[in-house]
Amino acid sequence: MDVNRTPVQPVTPQIAPVPPFPPPPTSVFCTIVPPHVLDKLAQSEDPAHHGPARLTLEHDALHRARRSDTAVRGITGPAPETASDKPHRTIYDAGHQQVVPGTKVHSESDPPAKDASVNRAQAGLGATFELYLKVYGRHSIDGKGLPLDATVHYGEKYDNAFWDGRRMVFGDGDNTIFLDFTIPVDVIGHELTHGVTQYTANLEYSGQSGALNESVSDVFGSLIKQYALGQSVGQADWLIGEGLLAPQVTGKALRSMKAPGTAYDDKTLGKDPQPATMKGYVETASDNGGVHVNSGIPNHAFYLAATALGGHAWERAGQIWYDVLTGGHLAKNAQFADFAALTVTAARARYGTGEEAEALLKAWSTVGVTAK
Amino acid sequence: MRIEIRRTGGFTGIERRAEVDTSGRPDAGDWHTLTEQAVATAPGTPPAGVPDGFRYQITVEDQGHSRTVYCADPRLTDEQRALITRVLKEGA
The missing domain is CATH 1.10.390.10 (Neutral Protease Domain 2)
Structure with a gap:
């Protein structure tokens, strides 16, 4: 069963004997049947072909996705010898481009900014740091006082927030369906907790x-x-x-x-x-x-x-x-x-x-x- | 040329899909160039992404041939980002 919320028209099955573009030169993932062949089979009108091929493609996709970017990078952030009971937060502004980290706009010792997104990110990082420290005795997301970085105003009308392995990234939302992703503190806590998971159980994202x-x-x-x-x-x-x-x-x-x-x-x-x-x-x-x-x-x-x-x-x-x-x-x-x-x-x-x-x-x- | 973008994942988990048919468009040449650059190095299977990052499936159909490639935020090439943004903005 698929989970499409928007009406999605299935792509018309086509048999494509020759790809219009050269296939990717190398693949980091080894399969016995090359994925582009499975792609073709999956598009076949014959269920005997497309059924197993589609299942295999789905399985392969899942298998590959298990090795997430954040899992393989194994980031170890700078950890002070004695972790502080105070957060070390830095907020960056992507200036509506899809770039990270962007321009540094707020440091821990700065007074509140004029930009509400910056202040919300700062407060949300602080609230997250507080819960983990006061309730569970954990110093930041790595347990060793990792500085907390966030980038706001990522992209244009960008409807998402994500954890990129070292920082939280927030879009402004399109303002028609979604508002600024820094608004709910639980969204900020959600993203930072992906960091905690990355440093602990590192659950495969699949x-x-x-x-x-x-x-x-x-x-x-x-x-x-x-x-x-x-x-x-x-x-x-x-x-x-x-x-x-x-x-x-x-x-x-x-x-x-x-x-x-x-x-x-x-x-x-x-x-x-x-x-x-x-x-x-x-x-x-x-x-x-x-x-x-x-x-x-x-x-x-x-x-x-x-x-x-x-x-x-x-x-x-x-x-x-x-x-x-x-x-x-x-x-x-x-x-x-x-x-x-x-x-x-x-x-x-x-x-x-x-x-x-x-x-x-x-x-x-x-x-x-x-x-x- | 028909270009379809299917965006899945993201914090919201809500899927979005849009497509552009370039036939008859005055800017068809621009679309073709951008599309070929965007898919040239993209893998035919979904790459690893990051938690809550958008995943994209790009399907291009041209003269009876079809090709599907995948990419994921934040690791997009400039051309992939430009194509995705344009199709999601202008596509139906």
Whole structure:
């Protein structure tokens, strides 16, 4: 099943005996059947040809995508000998070009800038640093006081924010559907948490491990917002990207951990495609195997566990998730069931055989994941 | 020449698609040059990307032949970036 939100016309199947352009001279990935041959087979009108070829292409695409840029770079940032309890933030301005880092516009000791995007990025980096340090005793995203860099005003009307392996990058949004991506603090927390994941479990960004990577970013992104606002599990909105959608869009946010699949339903954007349980798990080759779609399942498990335990979500539920992410037992290619089992183990290790482990078992069971 | 861009991934996870048919356009020559430069070095399979980075699939059909290549933010060539921006802006 594909996950197209916009009406997509399938490309007319064509048999192309000769490519119009020379094929790429070299490929870094070795397959027995060259991908361009599979491409042709996949475009064949004969299902006997296109079926397996398409499956193989999808599999290969997933396989290749597992080796993400950020994973192979193995960046080790400059780490002071004694990590400071203060963040070291620098904000850059890409000047509406697609360049990084851009021009340095704000340092840690500077007074607030005139540019609201710069100030929001600065504040969001600070809120993220605070949660990780005050609650989990972690010094910055690498645990060693890594300076936090961000680039704002990336591209023109650019509808995205991403983690490029060493910095967070924010677009301004097109102002019709999406506003400035620095607006929701949980988006900033989400991006920086990709950095934390990169330095810890380094979950492969594909399939279920990719959906876990995405979910971990949503979980801590939401916790950063809840911690900054001092919210209990009942007060939290459990939304990701609240404030990002332009006023004319019908929706509350991009994702809902409380009710995956209900964040938006709009004539232009389509409907929030996230499943809450394994019954709705989406098999697709798009988006690295639907990493932003299937993350709804572990997101909802976290919500269920946190609300069952009550109080502040960053305390017990968040601590358990943090223990799993940083504990050294989470495999890069972990599946949902592996992650679930580790949360139960982590809960027992930290809190004994009490309500925490029970709440987790029930939460995972509700979303259709059996802890291995 | 028909040029289709399919953009997937991104923080929002929302797919976008646009295409331009250059036949009959006065700037068809510019499109052809830019397109050939954009796809010349692009791989036929999706490259590794970065978390939340956009992934792009570029399909070019010309005189009955079709070719599909892939690229991902932020590692685009100038020509790929120009082509993607132009198709997403002007395409239907």
